Amino acid sequence: xxxxxxVLVKPDGVKRRLIxxxxxxxxxxxxxxxALKMLVLSRQKAEHHYAVHKGKPFYEPLxxxxxxxxIVAMVLEGESAIDVTRKLMGPTFGFDAPxxxxxxxxxxxxxxxxxxxxxxxxxADYEIPIFFSKEEILSYQxxxxxxxxxx
Ligand code: IDP
Ligand code: MG
Numbered sequence: 001x002x003x004x005x006x007v008l009v010k011p012d013g014v015k016r017r018l019i020x021x022x023x024x025x026x027x028x029x030x031x032x033x034x035a036l037k038m039l040v041l042s043r044q045k046a047e048h049h050y051a052v053h054k055g056k057p058f059y060e061p062l063x064x065x066x067x068x069x070x071i072v073a074m075v076l077e078g079e080s081a082i083d084v085t086r087k088l089m090g091p092t093f094g095f096d097a098p099x100x101x102x103x104x105x106x107x108x109x110x111x112x113x114x115x116x117x118x119x120x121x122x123x124a125d126y127e128i129p130i131f132f133s134k135e136e137i138l139s140y141q142x143x144x145x146x147x148x149x150x151x
Pocket of ligand 1 (some may be wrong): 115
């Protein structure tokens with residue numbers, strides 16, 4: 001099923017100049033960027049985005065980290081985009097993540113793991129509007145789309 005998911009390049013990814021490499025992984029796979037912006041997240045939006053983690057020991061450091069500098073936010077669209085994005089990212093902790101994944105290739109850390117991606121349809125529906133209005137999400141076709149269908 002064609003889905004949309006929210007992806008963030010976190011402040012560590014931006015400061016380490018990895019924006020292009022991270023976006024490239026998703027583009028090469030065949031996911032389509034339908035919204036994109038660079039911003040510094042407000043504390044209010046960060047708390048909303050990570051509300052599911054409120055009360056956990058890493059919550060306060062995480063909110064501080066995600067608001068500590070510019071991030072790049074995007075909406076990716078494509079076949080099974082939510083699951084495919086999570087697989088390209090790899091598991092949460094960089095030192096656990098296998099080579100070939102973004103976290104496996106670029107991170108050794110629990111917190112500084114370069115990238116965020118929605119973990120379910122429900123999460124994507126919750127997270128995308130925190131970053132983008134309906135008008136900022138663009139529908140368009142590309143010539144190569146037949147190569148990126150599931151059949
Ligand atoms: P995810 O990003 O793979 O979905 P979550 O469990 O949702 O992982 O955690 C959100 C973010 O919180 C992680 O990406 C990471 O930056 C941070 N985080 C999660 N667990 C820890 C931890 O044990 N120590 C420090 N930071 C953590
Ligand atoms: Mg998560």
